[in-house]
Amino acid sequence: MQPCWSSVESTEARKSGTVDETGEVSYDFEQKIFRLQEELTELHRQKGNLAGEFIELNKSVQEKDKLIASKNARIAEIETGVKKLQTTNMNLLDEVHKLERSNKLLREEKLAISESFECVQAKNRELEDDRCKLIERMNKLQVVVEQLKNIEHDVNYRKAQEAIRKQLAEAASISVDETPFTGPAQVFNAVIPQKAVAEIDANEGEVNSVRFTPSGQLFGSAGFDRKLRLWAVVEGKCELRSTLVGCNAAVTAIDFDPNETVVLGASSDFSCRVWTLSDSRLRVNLTGHSERVVSAKFIGSSKRVVTVSSDRTIKLWDVDRCQCKRTILAGSASQDVVACTGLGAVITGHFDHNLRIWDERTGNNTDKITLSARITGLDISPDCTQVLACTRNNTVEVVNLRMKRVTQCLASEEFRVGLDIVRPTFSPDAQFAAAGGQDGGVYIWNAQSGQLEKCLRGHNNIVVCCHWNPSADHIMSSMGEKPTEKRRKESIIDLSKYLDKRIRVKFTGGREAIGILKGCDNLHNMVLDCTTEFLRDPDDPHRLTEDTRELGLVVCRGPSVELVCPADGMESIPNPFVQQE
Template sequence: MMLTGEWKEQIKQLLGDRDRLQKTQFEYVITDYSKLRDRVGQLTKEYNRVSLELKSSRQENLDLSLKLEKSNAFMSHDFEQKVFRLQEEVTELHRQKGDLASNVIDLSKSVQEKDKLLSSVHSKLSELENEARNLQQANMGYLNEIHNLERANKLLRDEKNAMSETLQAVQVKCAELEEDKCRLIERINKLQSVVERLKNLEHDVNYRKAQETIRKQLAEAASLSVDEPHNMGPLVAAVVPTKAVAEVLANEGEVNSVRFTPSGNLFGSAGFDRKLRLWSVVGGKCELRSTLVGCNASISAIDFDPKETVVLGASSDFSCRVWTLADSRLRVNLTGHAKSVVSAKFIGSAKRVVTISADRTIKLWDVDRCHCQRTIMSASASQDVVACTAFGAVITGHYDHNLRIWDERSGTNTDTIALSSRVTGLDISSGDKTTEKRRKESIIDLNKYLDKKIRVKFSGGREATGILKGCDNLQNMVLDCTTEFLRDPDDPHRLSDDTRELGLVVC
């Protein structure tokens, strides 16, 4: 019984599922069919209504046609006359219409041409207006510029007038200063001539006194009896060294300058390696003390101050530099030359420096202020320079075979000494009394042995003894002696050309 109830329920469930499935598949079809059937009913009703209206309309139309035929039969003749007149009028109107159309076309063309001309005129007018505005703006700018130029011109005229007045005043003052300068120079020349005359008188007096003293001493010596021959003592010879005491590899590359300190315990070397090396001389040996750097090109010359506190280096980078010896630090950099600095020297102390350059200028410097005090223009290129502090002078050697002496206060050339060849170097003694000049062919000593008794020894064994009175080189000496074979025929006190190889011995 339980089994029978279960399969029934199962069959019922299956039938319900099938019914639901089929119902869902055809439900929209049934819905659409119902809607279509309702729509067909509505359309049928509408059709019947429209059919009735059509029948009634046809009947009315038929009635109206009958009435119209009846009325037309009476009015057809009048209508034909009216229609004929109207047709004629229409024909005339069509003819007038054609004329008017042709006129309209012509007028349209004329209007189009006028429009084009008017548009071109408008465009030209707008261009002219823009150009007029631009010209007006440019005119305003030019007017403003003219006003500015007029103001600037007026200001320049005022400045010119002021400068003219100032120039006149300066010219007057310059003329006065020039007159004062001329008077002072004339007075200085007179004083110098007086000083020279007094010095000459003093020299003559001293010379006479010395001669008188020597005469008295000779008379006293002649009155004494001498048992033994007099011993003259040793002779001191001045010869060029031939043996090197020490040899040092100083710099990398070529060495341009080597200079000792005044004490001789230290010397410096410099060259193309842009370094200045300081060497100590200890027991005949040279030891490197320090290397000074800072130059951007080769160093051409060096110098030490008298107190041996600083060293000066002239460089090809248009400047010269000062280093302190105590700490080997760069102290001052002096710039101002337009070309490489050829040589530089201290003037009496470490506070003043004189430099010469390839730009043919001589500059005097204040080291403390790094300021150029004076620039002297030279007519020839200089090779070396020395400073004579005792006379306030600077001496330069030039390529044109001249030695020039300059007054460091006024910058004027006070004296020029002509030499036989190009000057390559200068040096001055510690007492500022003599100057040595290294030339291309020979060595010259000025005033070194003046008024001293010397003996001139020649390579052939001949010699002469006397008082040296004048000398400008070893081949041109004025010797107060009576040696016949050495005398120049033109000047009995001047040595002949036979002195090309000689040595000086100071008695």
């Protein structure tokens, strides 16, 4: 191929009039040049097209390179994830192996536990059979014990009748007029007693409950000697008519049926018993509570009884069938119960300050009345419209059952409730209310006006129960723990000579402690070190047990100190109020 400038030179030669030696430029040569020019043009066009295709292919290659790079990155990421998953898979396989081993061990343990459980079940069945046999044997022994006690009573009764027969034979000339029972006495206008007309040691130890019969001809007393005694007041003197036995622990409350045929006694041995008044024989033993029975009442007749217990349950009993008809879960400990036949309900007083009314037929709690403090005892008016409640807030509150609220709060500056069980009483006409105080007084208020009418003195310890005679002319009251002769030698006047020595201190309320006297003043405010307190008996909060607890350093306020003595006893105390021998 000739360069392009050759054609230009030919053109210039033609213009200048010069001609090659051949003499002319042939037409063929020009045509050839023209074709060559066209080919050159075509080649340039193809070159341009190829350059465009090259650019497009280059772009495509770049895009493919980018795609390959992204794919490679994705492949690397996936490979990294695969490695992680392989590691996780290996860990999970290890966990599976561990779980398989643990599962195998658990299956072996389950098998061993199943075998042990079967052995325990077999032993439990044996123990259950033994328990049933023991319960059956205990019931038989209980029947035998009751029969023996009845036989003992019959023997004592025959001896007493024989003695009476001999006395009657010696005094045959004296005629005795017997006054038959004429039913409950009518309600009289109450008269406030002015002085004590009789005093007896009704029971050995503390007396928990006293109560007149509906006619007022007899009264009963019961306490920690496990006996229920029946008394008659004859010409101002109290005569013992009968002693009812059968309880295995302290008798906490008594009640008479309206017809005066039987007497009811609640006991700390988790049961309640019924005796007949005609022959003083034990007739029914109601068992079912898991803690001590604190109170019991007849409901309208001798066939129905309600009991409350420290196990926080209320039980309604059918006396004829000797079985529990209904058990009510009270939710709070109760210290007393009364029956309201007018409403068909029973009313209980509780530690949570509430007076609860229960429907006798359904066992539902129909009403709840909140008082000022925990309730220690109850009484109900003869017309069943008012309830009298004694509380630890040192008040006696009158609750109207129709208005469902407290209508009168009876209190006095000197009146103090010293125990968790203090039972008040209404007068037969419900005009007056009475309750025992910590100072030994029997306080009598006007239930309508709330005014303190009288404070009867005569007891030298806490009065725990009182009851108004249906004849409305006198009140009976019972005292807590009787003070012994040693305890009447009250206190050490000069406490300074007992510094750094062990002394025993009794506080108001019954608590006692032993400690080393580290300081004192003339008001008996004391500081004790290494102090040990004696714990109370849970079945008898007025008695101390041998169990103790350490208190360390204790500050004793003088007004709370009732008795101080050396730790080795009280006989060595010189009593400043008694002439020494």
